[in-house]
Amino acid sequence: MEALHSARKGGGTLAAGDVSEQLGKGPCLVPRYITANQGVMPCVHSARDMRGFKEVAMKRFGAFLLAGLLLLSVSIANAAEPIKIGAFYSLSGPAAAIGTPTKLVTEMVVEKINKEGGINGRPIELVLGDTESEPTKAVMVAKKFINVDKVAAIIGPDRTDLGMAVKKLIEEAGVPTFMCVGGDPVIMGGGPLGTFKWVFKSPQRSSVAVETLYGHLQKNNVKKIALITASDGFGKDGKGWLEKLAPKFGLTIVADESFNPKDTDMTAQLSKISAAKPEGIVCWTIGPAGAIVAKNVKQLNIQTPLFQCHGLPDPKYVELAGAASDGNKMPSTKLMAWEQLPDTDPQKKVIKDFIHLYNDVYHHDKQFPINAHSGYAWDAIYIVANAMKKAGTDPEKLREAIEQTKDYVGISGIYNLTPEDHNGLGTDSMIIVGIDKGKWHLAK
Amino acid sequence: MAQFIVSGLTTGSIYALIALGFCIIHNATGIVNFTQVDFVSLGGLMMYTFLLGMGLPLVLAFAVAVLVVAGVGALVERFAIRPAKSRAVIILIFITIGVSILMRGTFKILWGKNQMALPHFSSESPLIIFRAAVLPQSLWILSITLIVVILLHLFFTRTRVGKAMRATSFNSRAAALMGVNVNRMIQFSFALSGALGAVAGIIIVPITTLSYDIGVMLGLKGFAAAVLGGYGNSVGAVIGGLTLGVLESLGAGMISSAYKDVIAFTILVAVLFVKPSGILGYGEKERV
């Protein structure tokens, strides 16, 4: 209902004045939106979320004005060229529910960086694109970023197959790209996967999530597990690691089922699993299918504990699975139970600030409550921005600077990147969270 | 085994309801109406709004949601099908595809891209029947489907308008000669299939989840079910729906969950090859 409500509010046509007002301010340090008059095909670069845009514009018009005036002097003094960063996510198509909040966070962090003085005084100019959850479209957007907008760096996309689709192009063009995809092949080299010189990713490797979960299972004396995984890229990637790492943690896989992420009923698979009598069921999927699995487990009266993957820690999950989510456990970034972290944890403060900004200043939580993924785009952009501060926008230097990122305390973990490790997160970045009567808590 | 059949019948009922919607419009107009899939989504979405957004009681929310979607169905006929300059079946079908895109775009804005959930109609704890765990919601689905099918049957055989609709679908010229307003009957059939889609959406959503495009996959399967049963044949639609649901479930349970759709669709295509007009379909008449 809330979504309905806010959509009505923001759904009117965008007054032309809103745009010109911002553009009229010259090199302003709020994210610059490009209008559609630049070339034969006014394309993806003009994509922007009207609703979010208008909300931002209306709600904090005063703040804008003030910031604008304050920063006007800075920008006049520097006459600084903005630095263009391209960001593309699935704003439509089946993955839109993941891509849209990622975009909101992206806009939020860019605004924050610009307010804090940008990259050594130069503002970041965000160019947005929509992959439509489609590999071919993702390639088109990436080509546009590289050839039309000539961006200094790219953030996104948000899904493994989209990431893979643009990887070759990015490696050839040599543009530092920080992806927010779950799957590891984007930063794996060799064979048909090619190189990964220019591609980074901010979410934990699937293997890290699996290790975190398996560590937990080992600690709790679980020996026999059953897998039920989605037949999409994310699910298959997870399944591979689950099978590969099981022996290392003394686990036997007694059943192995899969489902189409769009399916609405998995009782058939779960009945088979139940017959194999596992001590734990591990489900690997992103999206509503995970909630359906939980519901089906309950429906079939299966008493075996259900473990989900790191893709599901999300208030939505509790909402969708309802009572069936009770007792589920899953690996997660620390976002889901940050309040229970010891105060010594260096991430606690960063996360607190982020959540304050997200919930209290921007109110994005009304539409997309904080979940385990909320910080990925934030971390990606901050790492790139920090590297830019050190090395400027020369691609080669920028890439090296990113690779030298050490001890960056981010929302999703503490990043230590190297030329070999383009992710930089270990098992220490993850926790196991459990759900108790709809509340998330740190699990033992 | 019993478990698979129960699951199959549950989803199969949904397919059957959707397939019935496809059939009714086909009988009135000869087209495949792809907005049927959005009627399913809209049913769930409206239920969400009325039940959780406005706090109406369950039964009332159900009724209002079904009525609203029926109204939307009538509007689709009035503003997209009737004004079309071409009566060619393929053009009309693609108009419905276009309207479907338009409707989904609208839902996305009104309800957002997020997943939503609806509460079960009653308790969520499963019952054990014949060694199969059955959700009360499954029982609701089966019984509501049964009731809808019975009501539909009564409507078509007992009421004046229902008989007129049947008459129109058999021979619209003769129906017009009896004083039946054929356009209104077509519009009514859109409303009716809108209502059927809405019911399907409303009753399935509690055990799945809800999003603006929840009807797409269900609708596609419903179309398959309608074809399997013999396109345009209502009994066939119900049989087709249940068959497809059970086939899927058995395929997933007994053979391979990864290839369950392949199994279901291979059987479907194979049935068409053997009997090109579906299980209960009449052969198409060659026009000379």
Add this chain to the structure above:
Amino acid sequence: MLRVENLEAYYRGNRALKSVSLEVRAGEIVCLIGANGAGKTTLLNCISAVHPDWSGIVSFEGRDVSRAASQARVRLGIVQVPENRQLFGPMTVEENLEMGAYLRASRMSAADLKREMEAIYDRFPPLSNRRKQLAGTLSGGEQQMVAIGRGLMANPRLLLLDEPSLGLAPLVVREIFRIIKEFKQEGRTILLVEQNALGALAISDRAYVLETGRLTLCGEASALMQDHRVRSAFLGQQVTG
């Protein structure tokens, strides 16, 4: 009662009826005869407003109904029993009859409806034990009876009968014509379209002959029966040598 003036009808862009004018007076049986393809059925469909493409004036009991839709004309009492019966095959005999009373049913009590239906069964005894049978499974003659019965259920003031004898065995044809004669005695007004010219002329008061979309002859039925021009309209000009 019915007056048609300068009616022109088009079929796939071609003129199928050319400036046809005719009238039917209350209480008479008028027949319209002509060879296949002359445009007889098109003319009836224009009168019933189910043919889409036509121009001209149709007036009924003094009122211009040219613009009225088909259901409005049925409501006024212009009821057509179409060519080839056009029953609702997968529906029962009873349902077919009910469909005839479609427009009146909402204003009629169930008992009245039942009574009228019984009257139809009385008139067509063969139907009375086939009430629940699907209309499509009846014999041709029985189907024609259902079709006429269905028309009667609409309480017609003017009954348009389109080729009621078509495709029926001679004995049945005779029976159908007998029934039409009965209608006349009951004072009903009928416009009868027939290919069976002599049979139709025998029971009609007046007749029109339609040839390739034009009315070529009209007059008293008995006079036309003797006219050799009627014969040539059906069998062609006399071949000599």
Add this chain to the structure above:
Amino acid sequence: MAGRFARSNTMLGLAALAAAIVLFPILIPNPYYLNVANIIGLNTIIVVGLNLLIGFAGQISLGHAAFYGLGAYFSGILTVTYQVSPWLAMAIAVAVTAAVALLIGIPTLKLHGHYLVMATLGFNLIVNIVIVQWDQLTGGPSGFPGIPSLSVGQWAFDSDMKMYFLIWSVAFIAILVALNLVASRAGRGLRALHGSEVAAACLGVRIKSYKVKVFILSAVYASLAGSLHAHYLGFISPKTFDVFFSIELVTMVIVGGMGSIWGVLFGTSFLTSLPNVLHFFDEYKDIFYGLIFVLILIFLPEGVVVALRNKVLAKRESRQRRGSEAEAEEAVQPAVAAIEPSHGSGDIGGRTRRLAAEPILGIRDLHMSFGGLTALAKVSFEVPTGSVTALIGPNGAGKTTMINLISGIYRPYGGTIRFRQNQITGLRPYRLAEMGLTRTFQNVQIFDNMTVLENVMVGMHAGTHNEFFRSMFRLPGFKKEEDLIEQKAWEMLTFFSLEDKAHAPAASLSFGQQKRLEMARALVPSPSIVLLDEPVAGLNMTESLAIASLIDRMRSQGVSVLLVEHDMNLVMGVSDRVVVLNYGRKIAEGTPQEVQEDKQVQSAYLGSVA
């Protein structure tokens, strides 16, 4: 002459397209726009093929994304996993796709309407799931990476610009080949079966084989595009080849215009770039997309390009037509006149024959029933060679059933039909057409989607041989036969006084002209017998007279005629013999006069006083 004009129009179009292809990258060398153009090019290749299937042959497929996928995955897997040369891989992909299309096509294309749609859609779903699930081979849902660029020796197609020229060269050839096919015997056969399968079959078009062939051809187009896609992007994923893309492809066909190869260019460019343009509307993009699409279909159902073309044609037509109101009536006059003085092309039968003793058609004990109702009960009669024999009887007597039996549309339940020396009972219509038996139809079955000239050219289908391959690539021998077909068609049009209308759409003819056109089409292959099913029904007196003279003239050229007609003036005027049917039985036979005087006939026609 006008034919050459149309051809030069096509040449002009191709030249303009070639120029546009060359100029675009020079004017806009930016890789992004080249990329968009490349995607449009790939879509164009698929949609041109799909339009041959949908727009020309009238078979709807919601499964072509699967063929696109097969091409892409075969290319990808063969080159990466099995190290096959990309060009060879592409050829293998095409061959395998063609084989799959053959296997799928034979049973699928028997289906009609929604069943065909469902079967192709099911095929697409199955292929998609197999790609997703067979991940050892296909990389599964995450896609298949690392596909090398195409190369010739050391020189690789490794940039957008190079791929642009490759893709658009293929697209250009695809269009050229499609245009070649459309304007050929095979293409006319396809369009004819779209217009009316029965009529096409009766003119010698092998319906099933043609449907399967064009299905394979369109699959090959899609497969080629798929291979190019794989080598261009270097990465493929199942999402690109799902059912929704199939739907989008059909959408492109419809928006451009079914049956318009040039429309394809508009449909693909418009719908490929529309979402990009609509990004301006952001969240509202889908709504606008849906709205534009629906409005086009509601108001321009024939497709944008076709609608525009029709508008231009209509304007031209109305300019020509000004001042000639009674043109339909006038046009008949020359036809009547044409009968006396022999035109240069007068010899329509191609042979002159005397009335021979032996009948050309012998019907013996023919029996037929529909759902238990006897339509024909043991009817026997003969059509003497070189005669005009009329088959008459009241409505429902079984005349049309008889014609349908003779022309092979129905199979009799009993009895035999002999045509010259041959038993033809149960032979397929196209075989009969090839043997020299043609017909017209009661409700004219002209092909609305073709010009008048093309309609008559379809008539030459039987007895000529240019098939798909020879037509597509204009192989030697093609032109000679095509010229012959056209020449004969022109002669026939002149004979039927339709030469002024040769390039008008057949649907624009008056009813009388359509009737004559159908007769012209039946006569052009020089048949030995023509079955005319109510040739003058719905015609006025003048037109009927013209037809009567034409029938006379046919007889004088040695063509035998079996005539079914209700217009007794015509029957009695032109027939040598008359056979009368009533209730499926023969009730009389003889000369017109004998029949007219027959009491049984009189009562059958005029009825009896009850």
